[in-house]
Amino acid sequence: MSSSDAVLQLSCAVLVLGLPLGVAVVAPPPRSALLPIVTGSAAAALAVPAWAVVLGLSPDPAARLLDAALLGGVAFVLGRAAAARIGGIGAGVLAALTGAVLLAPLLLVLVGIVPGVLQQALGAVDFAGVLATHVAVAVTVGVMQALAGRPPGPSGADPGSPAPARTALAVVLVAVAATGWMLGAERLVTDASGRIALNAGSGALLGAAVWLIIAVLAGRERPAGGAVLGALLGWGAVGAGAPYLSPMAVAAAVALGVSAGAAIVLRRRAGASASGRTAVAMIVAVTIGGVMTALLADGFGLAATGSIAGVIAHIGAVLAISALAAPLAAIISAVTLLGSRRPFRWAIPDSN
Numbered sequence: 001m002s003s004s005d006a007v008l009q010l011s012c013a014v015l016v017l018g019l020p021l022g023v024a025v026v027a028p029p030p031r032s033a034l035l036p037i038v039t040g041s042a043a044a045a046l047a048v049p050a051w052a053v054v055l056g057l058s059p060d061p062a063a064r065l066l067d068a069a070l071l072g073g074v075a076f077v078l079g080r081a082a083a084a085r086i087g088g089i090g091a092g093v094l095a096a097l098t099g100a101v102l103l104a105p106l107l108l109v110l111v112g113i114v115p116g117v118l119q120q121a122l123g124a125v126d127f128a129g130v131l132a133t134h135v136a137v138a139v140t141v142g143v144m145q146a147l148a149g150r151p152p153g154p155s156g157a158d159p160g161s162p163a164p165a166r167t168a169l170a171v172v173l174v175a176v177a178a179t180g181w182m183l184g185a186e187r188l189v190t191d192a193s194g195r196i197a198l199n200a201g202s203g204a205l206l207g208a209a210v211w212l213i214i215a216v217l218a219g220r221e222r223p224a225g226g227a228v229l230g231a232l233l234g235w236g237a238v239g240a241g242a243p244y245l246s247p248m249a250v251a252a253a254v255a256l257g258v259s260a261g262a263a264i265v266l267r268r269r270a271g272a273s274a275s276g277r278t279a280v281a282m283i284v285a286v287t288i289g290g291v292m293t294a295l296l297a298d299g300f301g302l303a304a305t306g307s308i309a310g311v312i313a314h315i316g317a318v319l320a321i322s323a324l325a326a327p328l329a330a331i332i333s334a335v336t337l338l339g340s341r342r343p344f345r346w347a348i349p350d351s352n
Contacts, residue, residue, distance in 0.1 A: 004187035009062035015180025016066070019073035022173030026162045026228050029080050029088075036092030037079035044099020045072035051105045057112045066184045071107060073177065074133050075099035081141060081275060085148055086337060094336040098140050102328045106321070107132040111185055123309060124317035125293070125300075128185040130239035131321040134232075134286050139325040142279035144333040167227050174231040175204035182242045192243040199242045199250045200235070206251060207234015207258045214262035226265070229278065233261045236282060237289030240314070244297035253292035257285035283318065290314035 020041070029037055045068040052064055079095030086094065109117050110129040118124045118131070162170075182200040183193060211230020220226075237257030238250055245253065261281030265274070294310030295302045302308060 004060055004063045005189060006062040008189060009066045009184055012180040012184025013066040013069040016070045016073055016177045018173035018177035020076040022170040022228060023077050023080055025166050025170040025173065026225055027080060029083055033083040033088030033091055036088045037076060037083065037095055040079055040092035040095030041072045041076040043096035044075035044104065047100035047104040051108050055108055057108060063187055067107060070181050071099050071104055074103060074137060078137055078140060082144060090336050090339060093339060094332065097332040097336065101332060102325060103132055103136055106136055118317045122313045122316050124313035125240045126317060127240040127242055128182045130236055130286060131317060134236040134282050135318055135321050136325040138279040138282035139322050140329040141275055143326060143329040145273050145276040145279065147333050147337055162225055167225065170228045171205065171208040171231045174228055175201045178204040178235040196242045199238055199245060203234045203238030203250055203254050204231040206254045207231050207237065210255055210258040211262050214259055215266060218266045220266065230258055230262065233258045233282065233285040236286040239286055239289050241289060241293035241297060245293060249292065249296040253289045256292065257288040260288055261285040287315060287318050
């Protein structure tokens with residue numbers, strides 16, 4: 001693909017900023033961590049055009065801007081998740097290194113090479129690079145959890161719940177970001193654009209609703225704060241299915257994926273880490289969503305072809321991305337964690 005619709009790309013680049021904004025609405029970083037995380041996220045975004053040159057992708061400034069906007073937002077979310085554990089500067093370094101070394105090249109390979117590498121190698125579709133934006137980030141969080149150990153304080157308790165209006169705003173911002181990215185990743189307006197936008201936005205909103213239902217059934221007194229995570233799980237569960245699934249198939253993928261993810265995160269278990277459970281939940285939601293796509297997708301799903309190959313290919317793709325991300329995430333996390341401890345003092349105390 002030599003060029004894209006510049007207006008579409010620039011518009012979608014603005015929309016995907018709803019991802020970091022939505023997370024910041026319900027979980028604002030400590031003041032001491034804000035500048036390092038933003039700086040690290042910007043560094044991750046700036047790595048996108050450099051990697052595009054290295055990979056030999058065709059020059060397309062508008063498309064690269066959209067890619068960079070998404071990568072910066074994903075890096076911000078990753079840094080925010082790490083801030084309480086390794087401090088502000090450590091979180092910024094983790095966001096920068098993970099974004100620049102792991103996520104940027106992975107996303108460009110999955111989205112910028114048509115047909116995709118996974119499709120050529122495994123027969124798996126990874127529309128909009130959801131394995132890079134969701135699975136690779138979850139692997140990084142899981143590796144960091146394993147290396148750093150449990151943070152101080154009760155790990156299984158809800159940290160609190162923002163006001164319902166703030167939660168609703170955050171969920172809408174995440175849904176807008178999902179719509180913007182998955183629509184923009186198509187690069188051009190096509191016959192499938194309407195379905196992509198509908199499936200992406202409704203998937204994120206439905207994910208938040210499913211999360212709230214599961215939280216209430218689980219007896220959580222203040223479940224609203226997790227609705228943003230539910231929206232992210234819904235985004236991941238739709239993933240590759242955005243252009244190919246009917247509304248009922250989207251609902252099934254999101255309901256199953258988010259329910260499984262919510263059950264993992266919300267379970268009460270002594271000594272279990274919330275960040276570790278969240279990482280597993282994200283991988284599970286993306287896997288279930290991809291399997292549902294392989295079963296129900298128009299034209300190439302099991303229902304249309306009778307072949308189970310798509311299911312096997314998607315599970316193989318998740319395993320492949322996890323196998324690739326794990327060693328790189330281990331190195332990046334180890335470097336960051338080393339710097340977060342004395343005598344380096346990268347980790348500024350987090351205080352508001």
